[in-house]
Amino acid sequence: MTDFPHTPPRFSATFTPDVNAEIRRAAATGIYDIRGGGAKRRVPHFDDLLFLGASISRYPLEGYRERCDTSVVLGTRFAKKPIVLDIPITIAGMSFGALSGPAKEALGRGASAAGTSTTTGDGGMTEEERGHSKTLVYQYLPSRYGMNPDDLRRADAIEVVVGQGAKPGGGGMLLGQKISDRVAEMRNLPKGIDQRSACRHPDWTGPDDLEIKILELREITDWEKPIYIKVGGSRPYYDTALAVKAGADVVVLDGMQGGTAATQDVFIENVGMPILACIPQAVQALQDLGMHRKVQLIVSGGIRSGADVAKAMALGADAVAIGTAALIALGDNDPVWEAEYQKLGTTAGAYDDWHEGRDPAGITTQDPELAARFDPVLGGRRLKNYLKVMTLEAQTIARACGKNHLHNLEPEDLVALTIEGAAMAGVPLAGTNWIPGKTGF
C-alpha cells in the first residue's frame, strides 16, 4: 500500500482556536465575556509610522547639549488657572474601586515626581490621590458617584466624561466583589451589589445642554479650573468641534486601545476607532475652527513609549494620557506573579479579569490581603522612572528631527509603513509621496 502524504490539519482563518473557545464558553455559560483593558486585536497604530529624522534639508539638535523642551500648558482658553505640566504625558482616569487606594496613591506619587497630572475616575476623589497628586484632574461622570462641590473646587481641572475609547456609548459595571465598605460608602450604594455606571449624563443631553452644564461648572468653581471634555474615538471631527463649541478648554480623545476596568469583550473589540485614525480628524476640526493649540488636545489609547508620544504629538496632539501602560509600570501583569496567574487560568501579560478583584499584583483589587502586596512608594518610583524614560525617548526623536520642543514635531516628520497607516495618519507611504485619499489617487 502506498503511503500518500496526508493533508496536514488546517485551522480556519475565520474559526480560529480563540473564536472556537469563545463559542464554547458562550454556549456553556449563556453570558457574554466581560473583561478589562482595551482592544487586543491588531489595529493600525503608531507602529505603522516612522520618523524621517534629519537629512541634508533638516539638521538635528545635539542629543546631550541642545535643549528640547517638554512642558505643556492646558486650559489657556477660559480658565483663570491653567495647568502647567513638565511633561506632556498625563495619567488617565482610573477609579478608586477599579484600583486599590494604594495603587491610586502610587499614581499620584509617580506622576507628581515626574511633573505631570493624574485623573480621578468613576467613584470620586480619594485622599490618597488628592494628597499625593500635585495636579489632579477630577472626572465628572454620568454616574456622579462621590460627586460633590468641595472636591470640584479642590481639583486642579475638571474632565467632563462623555465617553471612553474602550466603549464609546457604553456605561460600566463594577461587580459586587469590588464593592467594599469604603467603595460602597463613597458611591452611596449597598455593599456587594453589582454597581452600574450610566452611559449618559443624568441632567444634560446633547451639545447645547453641555454648553450650559459647563457654564454651571465654571460658575461653581469661579472660572478657575480648566474644563476638559473626554470623548471616545468614534466621530472625532464632529465630537471635537462640538466640544469646542460647548466651551471646552481641553479635548481628551481616547482610542479603542484605551482600557476600561470592565466591559463586554464584544464592545471593546468592535466599537470605536484606533487612536491613529482619530488624531488627524480631531486636529483638522481644531484647525478648521482656528483653535488648534488654543484648545489643547490630549490623546490616549495604546501609548506605550516615547516614540508613541512623539508620533501623537507630531500628528498635532498637545499631550497624551496613559492608563494601561501606567498599570504595567506599577507591576500589573508582572511575570513575578506567574504561578498565581496560572491559578486564575491565565498568564502574565494576558490577565484582564480586573473586574473580579483577584489581581495577584494587588493593583486592580479591593481585597485587603492582595492590596497589601503592593507598595505605593515603590510603585510610584517605578511610574516616575517610566515617565522619565518615555520623555527622554520622545526628546531623542524630536532632537533627531531638529525640534527644540516636542510641540514642534509635525506630520512632515512622519511617513507610514502601511497604506492603512498612511491613510489614517494622513502622511505619505514610506518611499512615496502618496497619501491615500489626499493626493489624487
Place this chain on the structure above:
Amino acid sequence: MQTFDLATRGLRELNQTLHALRGTTNETAWEIVNAKGSHAIAVGVDAPLDITVRGSTGYYCAGMNKQATIRIDGNAGPGVAENMMSGRVIIEGDASQYAGATGRGGLLVIKGNASSRCGISMKGIDIVVHGSIGHMSAFMAQSGNMVVLGDAGDALGDSLYEARLFVRGSVKSLGADCIEKEMRPAHLAMLAELLERGEAGHKAKPEEFRRYGSARKLYTFNVDNAAAY
C-alpha cells in the same frame, strides 16, 4: 435684605458674591431680581443664606447647593438643585426635567408639577412634589425619599436602588425592578415629617400614599434577567 439685579450686574458677579459669603455673615437674606430664565443662578452656594429668586430660572438653578435655602418665585428650568448636598430649594411653580438629579442631601420642594426624570440617580436628597411627575422619575435612584402628591408617569423608579418613593395618585407604570411595598408605621411617620417639611402637611395625609421601592432582583447581574434591562 440684599437685592441683586441680575439684569444689570450679571451672573458672574452674582455667583462670585454668593461664594464669598462663607462662614458667618450678616448678609444672610438675598433677593435676586430679573432672573429672566438665566442659567446657573445661585450655583455652588455654601453658606446658610436665605435666597429668593424672583421670576423663572433656566438650567441648574441652585446646583450643588450646600446649606442655603433658595426659593424660586416662578418656574425652574432643567436640573434645578442638581447634586444638592444640603439646605432647601423650594419652587413655587413647576420644574422641568431632571429636578434634583443626583442630589446627595437637603430638601427639594416643587409646588407645581415636575417633568420627566425627577430625582434621577438621587443619592440621599428628599424631594416633595405637590403636583405630578413625568416619566422615568427616580431612575437609578440610590437613596433618599421622593414624595409625590399627584400622579407619576411611566417607568417610575426604573433600576431603583434603595430610595423610597411615595405616590398619592396613580402610577402609569413601574420601571424595571420597582415594586409596590408595604407601608409600615415607620414609613407613615417619616412621610408625615416629609410632608410637613415640604410645606404640604395641609394638603395630604400619609395614609393616602402608596410606597414603592426596589425588588432588589437586579442588584446582581444575572443573565436570566436580561429581558428586564
